[in-house]
Amino acid sequence: MKDIFNQGLLLLLVGFGVGALVLTIKPWFLSTTAHVSQIPVKVTEIQRSEQGKWIVPRDAVVEMSTSAESYVFRLKHFRTEGVPVTVVKKNDDRILLRSDKLKPGDLLVMEPSAIQSPQAVVPAEGVDDERLIQLTLEAGMAAAMAEDLDESVRFISPDYRDSLGFNFTLMRKFLKRAYEEFSEPRIELKEPPGIQVKDNQAMVQAEITVTAIYQGRRNWLLGDQKNPNSILLVLNESANGWKVSRIEGLRPLGFEEGFLKLLGAQIGLPLTEAESLEKKQFCMPCRQRMAERFGPGP
Numbered sequence: 001m002k003d004i005f006n007q008g009l010l011l012l013l014v015g016f017g018v019g020a021l022v023l024t025i026k027p028w029f030l031s032t033t034a035h036v037s038q039i040p041v042k043v044t045e046i047q048r049s050e051q052g053k054w055i056v057p058r059d060a061v062v063e064m065s066t067s068a069e070s071y072v073f074r075l076k077h078f079r080t081e082g083v084p085v086t087v088v089k090k091n092d093d094r095i096l097l098r099s100d101k102l103k104p105g106d107l108l109v110m111e112p113s114a115i116q117s118p119q120a121v122v123p124a125e126g127v128d129d130e131r132l133i134q135l136t137l138e139a140g141m142a143a144a145m146a147e148d149l150d151e152s153v154r155f156i157s158p159d160y161r162d163s164l165g166f167n168f169t170l171m172r173k174f175l176k177r178a179y180e181e182f183s184e185p186r187i188e189l190k191e192p193p194g195i196q197v198k199d200n201q202a203m204v205q206a207e208i209t210v211t212a213i214y215q216g217r218r219n220w221l222l223g224d225q226k227n228p229n230s231i232l233l234v235l236n237e238s239a240n241g242w243k244v245s246r247i248e249g250l251r252p253l254g255f256e257e258g259f260l261k262l263l264g265a266q267i268g269l270p271l272t273e274a275e276s277l278e279k280k281q282f283c284m285p286c287r288q289r290m291a292e293r294f295g296p297g298p
Contacts, residue, residue, distance in 0.1 A: 164269075
């Protein structure tokens, strides 16, 4: 029997991969997290002068000769993105730039001449914890929607452990299966997440929905238009920064959270004898609901 439901729900855990963000500036070095080499950087927010013109620290600009454009590196999903700019005016520590590509709130990398693009980076100074977490949620969602496995697990703690027994290895297997089975995932936050930071731990309450295409049809995997799925993410600060260490509250296709443990058996999560029996009993209801949303299996 082909368990299409089991494969489909793997997508649900990808939307909130939460990243390694170093919070104390260190000397330049390369660190490796989930096969992605990262550089800790200091960032700064741009200041708007007038339409199309921005004031930035001089150390955020790579000035070229008069025959070539200068450029800055913008932070985008915790990678660097080169943006060409024109120097209008400068003094000892500030530069007035012209660029139609920059926008209010952009964060620029300081001392960008030591970096290539697109380089994976972790902001180590210049932005507060709450905004780091918000940006990390966005980066994790972008990685999931791009179906990029290495970039997705970059934001999950090696010490991940939730109440169902999933760890980092099982999470990676979940994501890999999801990306193989489904296409064009869409993950949305229905409202700004609630973030509470205390010492080296953060609690994030979020309302999310997830849709994806299976057998040519797009439908809801997590929540729906009227009823998003409420989840809790726990983040801990490690030597490499903030990473998600636990996710609770995922209700795939409206089933209770515990059903995820039954699905996990397919990728190595051990079940008790009673849980194995429950998994068999759930087979028909889950197949029916999957067929309702995505059509009968092949």
